[in-house]
Amino acid sequence: MLQQTQVAAVVPYYNRWLRRFPTIRSLARATESDVLHAWQGLGYYARARNLHRCSKLIDEKFGGIFPSDPNELKSLPGIGRYTANAIAAFAFDQPLPLVEANTGRVLARLFNVRDPIDSSSGRRKLWESSAKLVCSKPARDFQNAMMDLGSLICIVRNPRCQICPVRKFCRVRDPASLPRKRKRAAIVPLIESHRLCTIGDALLLEQCYQRWRGMWILPRLELDGLKPSSLSPRPIHTSVFPFTNHRVTLRVYRQRAHHVDPRVQRWFRKEELNAIPIPSPHRRAINAFFTSKRAAESHRKRSLE
């Protein structure tokens, strides 16, 4: 959960997750839909699918025992060099190098790594630096201290060098100038149109196969790129959300259900929507629709009285 996601955002998900899947086996036995539902809103859903696959592998191939060898850990889906070493270091107290956002920033400054830390040369130098520092005695404590140093003192902006315990070893001149990062890809605007169809209190949704795979969204409408003219119907909902290097404008049109494809589309009653995985922008659009509908109904009721 913590991969590319801040601790504060993870905490409530983590607590709910452990209540819902208390053991590796209970996760292994869950459906992918339930797993994605528990993850919805956190983003990077491949992490949830990987963790699910991971639990099945551990349940079936590792006798339910989590491996402690970093190489075995790295062979599991979603566990790369950082996570493998982090599990081995924190759970099993093994002296291994760790480079993530916090320790990466600390190491870049300590060793004055001027290459972008997300370039291959920068990454290589950081891992080499980390390997130089790991000591075997308090392996777990050392890495905890490195991460705390990064999150509390050697912070992104306005690093608190005055109170830094390792200040005299630090080789960087201007700490705020490091770490550097590669220039990021330009933001590409995107317009996506979807339809909102209801029958009674049931809503038509469509299964995703690419982005948000395994989750449910409002059915796609193939008029992307077309400018809304005065002739076309107005969207009942418009929102803008960032998606990796895109800026997506989401337009939702009220429509009758003419083309229902039973292979990928399904009707859900309003209450059922709470139990299926829906990505945040679509969940917000759906909520906005039901909220305005309820408001309209109560207004009509008041007028009748």
Place this chain on the structure above:
DNA sequence: AAGACGGGGTT
């Protein structure tokens, strides 16, 4: 080596 992959919070 670069791009894809989320979403919410902070500056």
Place this chain on the structure above:
DNA sequence: AACCCAGTCTT
């Protein structure tokens, strides 16, 4: 509006 985040996988 840009940047940030306990990275990993695919191309």
